[in-house]
Amino acid sequence: MSEYGLRPGSADVQSAGPITFGPAGILFLADxxxxxxxxxxxxxxxxxxxxxxxxxxxxxxxxxxxxGCESGDVDIRDMxxxxxxxxxYLSVQxxxxxxxxxxxxxxxxxxxxxxxxxxxxxxxxxxxIGDAPAADDQRQDVTLPTGDQGEEITYGxxxxxxxxxPIRTSTVTDMAYVxxxxxxxxxxxxxxxxxxxxxxxxxxxxxxxxxxxxxxxFHVSHGKWETAAPIRTFVPYxxxxxxxxSYTCTPVVHFPLAGLAPGSKVVGRTVAELGxxxxxxxxxSFADEGEExxxxxxxxxxxxKIACRDIDGQAALxxxxxxVGVPRETKDLEGITRLANLNGGYVLALQxxxxxxxxxxxxxxxSL
Amino acid sequence: MSRVxxxxxxxxxxxxxxxxxxSGLAAGLGGLAAGPSDLAARPGVEVxxxxxxxxxxxxxxAGRLVRDGDDVCFVPRFPFVDGTRYTxxxxxxxxxVLTRPRPQPPATTEVLAIYPTAAKVPRNLLRFYIWFSAxxxxxxxxxxxxxxxxxxxxxxxxxxxxxxxxxxSADRRRLTILLDPARIKRGxxxxxxxxxxxxxxxxxxxxxxxxxxxALGRALRGAAERGYxxxxxxxRRVDPGAWTVLAPSGGTREPxxxxxxxxxxxxxxxxxLHVTGPDGQPVAGGAEPGPGERSxxxxxxxxWAPGGHRLVVDPVLEDLAGNSVSRVFDRDLARPEDRxxxxxxxxVAFRPR
Numbered sequence: 169m170s171e172y173g174l175r176p177g178s179a180d181v182q183s184a185g186p187i188t189f190g191p192a193g194i195l196f197l198a199d200x201x202x203x204x205x206x207x208x209x210x211x212x213x214x215x216x217x218x219x220x221x222x223x224x225x226x227x228x229x230x231x232x233x234x235x236g237c238e239s240g241d242v243d244i245r246d247m248x249x250x251x252x253x254x255x256x257y258l259s260v261q262x263x264x265x266x267x268x269x270x271x272x273x274x275x276x277x278x279x280x281x282x283x284x285x286x287x288x289x290x291x292x293x294x295x296x297i298g299d300a301p302a303a304d305d306q307r308q309d310v311t312l313p314t315g316d317q318g319e320e321i322t323y324g325x326x327x328x329x330x331x332x333x334p335i336r337t338s339t340v341t342d343m344a345y346v347x348x349x350x351x352x353x354x355x356x357x358x359x360x361x362x363x364x365x366x367x368x369x370x371x372x373x374x375x376x377x378x379x380x381x382x383x384x385x386f387h388v389s390h391g392k393w394e395t396a397a398p399i400r401t402f403v404p405y406x407x408x409x410x411x412x413x414s415y416t417c418t419p420v421v422h423f424p425l426a427g428l429a430p431g432s433k434v435v436g437r438t439v440a441e442l443g444x445x446x447x448x449x450x451x452x453s454f455a456d457e458g459e460e461x462x463x464x465x466x467x468x469x470x471x472x473k474i475a476c477r478d479i480d481g482q483a484a485l486x487x488x489x490x491x492v493g494v495p496r497e498t499k500d501l502e503g504i505t506r507l508a509n510l511n512g513g514y515v516l517a518l519q520x521x522x523x524x525x526x527x528x529x530x531x532x533x534x535s536l
Numbered sequence: 537m538s539r540v541x542x543x544x545x546x547x548x549x550x551x552x553x554x555x556x557x558x559s560g561l562a563a564g565l566g567g568l569a570a571g572p573s574d575l576a577a578r579p580g581v582e583v584x585x586x587x588x589x590x591x592x593x594x595x596x597x598a599g600r601l602v603r604d605g606d607d608v609c610f611v612p613r614f615p616f617v618d619g620t621r622y623t624x625x626x627x628x629x630x631x632x633v634l635t636r637p638r639p640q641p642p643a644t645t646e647v648l649a650i651y652p653t654a655a656k657v658p659r660n661l662l663r664f665y666i667w668f669s670a671x672x673x674x675x676x677x678x679x680x681x682x683x684x685x686x687x688x689x690x691x692x693x694x695x696x697x698x699x700x701x702x703x704x705s706a707d708r709r710r711l712t713i714l715l716d717p718a719r720i721k722r723g724x725x726x727x728x729x730x731x732x733x734x735x736x737x738x739x740x741x742x743x744x745x746x747x748x749x750x751a752l753g754r755a756l757r758g759a760a761e762r763g764y765x766x767x768x769x770x771x772r773r774v775d776p777g778a779w780t781v782l783a784p785s786g787g788t789r790e791p792x793x794x795x796x797x798x799x800x801x802x803x804x805x806x807x808x809l810h811v812t813g814p815d816g817q818p819v820a821g822g823a824e825p826g827p828g829e830r831s832x833x834x835x836x837x838x839x840w841a842p843g844g845h846r847l848v849v850d851p852v853l854e855d856l857a858g859n860s861v862s863r864v865f866d867r868d869l870a871r872p873e874d875r876x877x878x879x880x881x882x883x884v885a886f887r888p889r
Contacts, residue, residue, distance in 0.1 A: 237617045264673040341701060395867065443726060
């Protein structure tokens with residue numbers, strides 16, 4: 169793992185965020201408590217898995233049983249599938265407040281065993297994701313730490329220990345890794361202050377400077393209004409040459425990624441809208457009979473399937489009408505909050521049922 | 537495995553850690569070595585939280601068994617959760633059900649402020665900030681912060697950006713609430729179907745109820761709210777060139793006053809403005825927004841030096857509707873005045889009188 173700059177250490181994740189696999193079984197974990205992305209060698213113990221489907225009922229209750237808490241204290245924030253063993257990795261926040269704890273959970277495939285993945289004394293690398301306050305941002309929340317964190321200051325003959333933490337933060341909403349030389353981790357985020365649309369492109373192995381390597385993504389609605397907005401979820405496709413992104417404000421936008429210089433302003437093309445009172449939740453790409461397709465999970469409708477070739481052939485939307493955009497099928501599959509490729513034949517979905525119970529369910533690519 | 541009776545099963549401590557202690561069980565399990573033991577290799581004692589679903593084949597709680605004299609202690613990998621019931625099985629049969637006590641400490645946390653503090657906001661208002669007096673728990677914003685119509689007292693359904701990530705400062709004392717941008721941006725299907733979250737001329741209130749939990753799980757001391765009138769849309773870029781700068785008297789520590797002509801975003805205001813002196817160095821001092829975030833003042837630590845000063849404005853500075861120095865929130869491509877503005881800091885020169 170030293171070829172990727174990983175060294176023995178700990179990934180001290182405070183608040184569980186998105187996860188995604190990179191090269192050589194390295195898992196990227198976003199910590200939305202410290203605005204850091206960790207790269208961890210999870211040393212998955214599983215053997216190479218086959219093309220079979222995998223289903224597991226009540227995954228949240230199973231995890232709660234293992235972690236010793238009620239299902240309501242299991243917040244599953246993201247899902248990734250190990251590329252070789254097909255084990256399911258879940259980014260989980262157990263409990264709330266000061267008692268809250270980020271846990272990386274592994275579900276074995278096909279046996280469904282639940283374990284937690286150690287994140288200390290493992291090969292790890294990390295990078296700060298930039299909303300480190302600007303040099304001229306003096307604002308800090310100053311608190312008195314309970315341990316030996318922070319710094320000592322002396323005034324009036326007294327020395328006290330204080331902890332300064334920035335007020336401005338960035339919450340990672342989605343991540344994806346694209347191969348290349350070097351490969352790159354794409355990170356979308358949501359600021360707790362300005363309304364910006366920055367997509368960070370962080371070369372991996374991590375280097376020193378990620379601040380300059382970001383893109384400002386604009387999109388045009390109906391040929392009339394140009395906006396910048398935070399990306400909620402996105403998926404690279406066509407070997408990383410293109411991105412399909414969806415926003416807090418619901419348009420689904422295509423933009424090219426290949427050949428873009430750092431700091432570029434990119435104007436994407438709106439190819440669909442999800443409609444009112446709806447939020448994009450996750451996207452995945454899959455192949456079937458040589459064609460590439462995208463699935464969009466959203467909060468109000470069934471799973472939406474889009475053929476990539478239709479995106480490339482779609483003119484930008486100019487008329488606000490429903491239905492709008494690329495040809496798409498809405499599947500009778502509701503309550504899906506997370507998607508990941510299980511293997512060539514199946515897409516794995518995390519689905520919540522009418523009683524609020526969460527299940528892992530395999531969707532056959534050829535039947536989608 | 538044959539059933540093994542334990543004399544008593546109770547919450548306890550073992551080696552400084554919380555545990556379930558099974559008194560007099562060590563001999564019964566036989567051969568359990570003193571010290572930590574891998575639970576998986578000793579399936580005799582299993583602990584599970586009580587769940588809302590039938591726990592068929594669910595895994596046992598992660599932990600280890602420790603022999604402590606004649607007792608066996610189950611020390612969990614993850615802490616027991618206050619208020620949760622746990623089933624302790626010995627030899628496959630339920631031996632006890634224990635509930636972790638839930639302390640009820642008095643509520644001391646409260647809402648310190650809700651921004652903006654302007655009495656009237658534009659119809660296309662984008663965000664609020666809520667400041668708490670102590671660190672808070674995540675996961676309560678959707679259920680305990682709401683907008684209500686002042687006349688009917690009914691919630692403004694769908695006004696706030698739903699689901700997903702809550703936006704907290706690093707110490708979880710400031711929460712950022714976004715109104716649903718899909719209903720503010722012009723031309724989107726959501727905007728046409730559902731309309732703006734706010735209605736011009738229809739006052740509303742932001743309500744934080746006392747069910748919001750702090751980081752220790754305590755409710756707030758009380759609910760908090762702030763009321764607003766709703767005015768016209770604000771769709772202009774923030775233009776520092778149009779601000780009124782009231783220059784202080786030279787040689788004094790009189791504050792510099794800057795009037796914006798409209799309310800600006802309180803969070804960004806606190807980091808997007810600074811002043812440099814004739815030597816180009818930042819002027820240190822105390823800065824604060826004025827009433828309704830319509831102005832800003834800087835009281836210098838040292839008397840104003842003679843000569844030219846500059847107010848330096850970061851172009852990300854936004855107003856209440858998300859219009860910044862560098863761009864409007866949603867640009868009408870047909871309007872020349874909506875063209876992008878500067879993406880580098882803007883300076884406004886002034887000279888102490």
